[in-house]
Amino acid sequence: MNNFTYTTAGSITAALQHTKRHPQAMYIAGGTNLLDLWKYNLLHPQTLVDLNGVPGYHTIEAKEGGGLQLGALVTNAATAYHPLIEQRYPLLSKAILAGASAQIRNMATNGGNLLQRTRCYYYYDGDVPCNKREPGTGCSAIKGYNRIHAILGASEHCIAVFPSDMCVALAALEAVVQITGQQGKRSIPFADFHRLPGNAPEKDNALQAGDIITSIDLPAKEFAHHYSYLKLRDRHSYAFALVSVATALELEGNEIKEARIALGGVAHKPWRIPEAEQLLQGKPATAESFAQAADKLLEGAQGYPHNQFKIELAKKAIIRNGLMALHPETQLPGAQPSA
Template sequence: MNRFEYVRAGTVAEAVQAFASGAESRFIAGGTNLVDLMKYNVERPDRLVDITRLPLDSIEEHEGGLRIGALVTNATAAYDERVQARYPVLSSAILAGATGQLRNAATMGGNLNQRTRCYYFYDEATPCNKRQPGSGCAAIGGVNRIHAILGASEHCIATHPSDMCVALAALQATIRLAGPEGERQLAIADYHRLPGDAPQQDTNLKPGEIVLSVDLPAEDFSRHYTYLKLRDRLSYAFALVSVAAILELDADVIRTARFALGGVAHKPWRDAEAEALLQGRAPTREVFEEAADHVVRHAQPQSQNAFKIELARRAIVRGLTQAAAGTPQPLSDKRIA
């Protein structure tokens, strides 16, 4: 680990100013991802700006929805009664990820900004365009079982690791930011990036910007939802494929359909055309299969992960079926029939 300067900010303005004063600054709160990356010499900041004293650790009512501060821990958000009652898909997604100890330390803002878990990104002995632009992607032609099948590029096939962000994508959350140019809002769909020719950029944050809150919409998504996570072992593993599904039904007709996938792309993956195929139709398996086929129609597998295409297809059908029936995947029973 390299030597670095440590600064503790007391206000958002101080945090933004302190960040701008260092050539390679990083914000730190829970540190559950950043500290690991520093230990592996993947991240080598010359300044850490501690933001744990900022007043961003509350959950408040906001315009009919909820505003969750960036420093609210994942555990606090997952167990908040309002989140569980109105946005249970978010609670389920958070509880499906990591250990209890990590959820007690990890923050909402940190979860949004966590880096990929690609083997080669963490290994300085191998080329990685995300770690060192222009060096190549060792995962292409290497060990790529867990890698992307959608939205990848010739420069990077890594996947986004967060469970929470998949649920936020389905909920169409808004991220509130502050930076040198002032405050702004960014839709969750625009927050994360596909790799393209700049895989080192995971998000569309501007230099020096800090997350202030995650804002959830006013709609009530408490009845027809599910978060389905498929992984190599039943706990403490990243998703091979995950699905956050939300439906609004009027009798036997789908009025609103939203679903997002994790484990398949460099960002949480939504397909507006596939969602549109569901609207105004009956919630049947045949309709769900049509939407699933549409999502994976342009999938491009690597040498070891073609199985993800059928796994994603089946996961979408299963997730939408559970959501329609109002029988979300229980956290206590991770078996998939």
């Protein structure tokens, strides 16, 4: 690790002023990913600006007109177990609790969760080429061991995947990210926040230099009755998804009135195709209907030598999770399936 200076910010304005004077400064809150990258010698912060002392962003509050505002400095654990999240947005709670470990969730913040870097083996190995780490050097994963890598939205420059569980649920719920930067405040729909790799895989999201995530807004539509988050991974805990699915349904009887489906572990960002969800409108909530949506969601999927299995795995996961969303109460520990 390198020598660095450390300062605390008492306000968003103070933090922005500091990064304006020191463009190479980095913000830190929970630090669960930043410190990993630093230890691996992939980041070399010269200045850290600690945001934890900034007031006003440590709460979860109801919004006028419906919805909730999640402060960016609220921890993942506090968010998952917050009564308003458990009652009104249980899909988000379930997704958060599927991620990382209890210790990490106690430290990691909501804003930081959105900014995680990929867990690609080659990105973390500073001795091999990686376009995300060093643009223009190549993507070692394409001809390497690519079992955990993308099957959708990849490019010849990068086939890494985005690791967050929380963000898959936020994509399905159509959250909005609130940003404050050198040019003022702005809102970014969640679908537009993360990027596909294209020709610039080093750019993970739509943030500009010095920007700070202040909150994540959840819309009024909650999908509190028919939802499910399914995470398929190599071991039961503390493992990143090979494929994950967030499903939210609004039903009338057995007919689907509205559907949201987002995938994780398959692309450089949470993967959602509205056209696939539209196919479900007015259809019965059956395996056959979910299979049609899965085919649309996975249209154009491309596997590599070690991850071809993920295409079929994703299809089966979408179908299974759609059926699980019909009876979310059966997903609780010890619960019995409905008759």
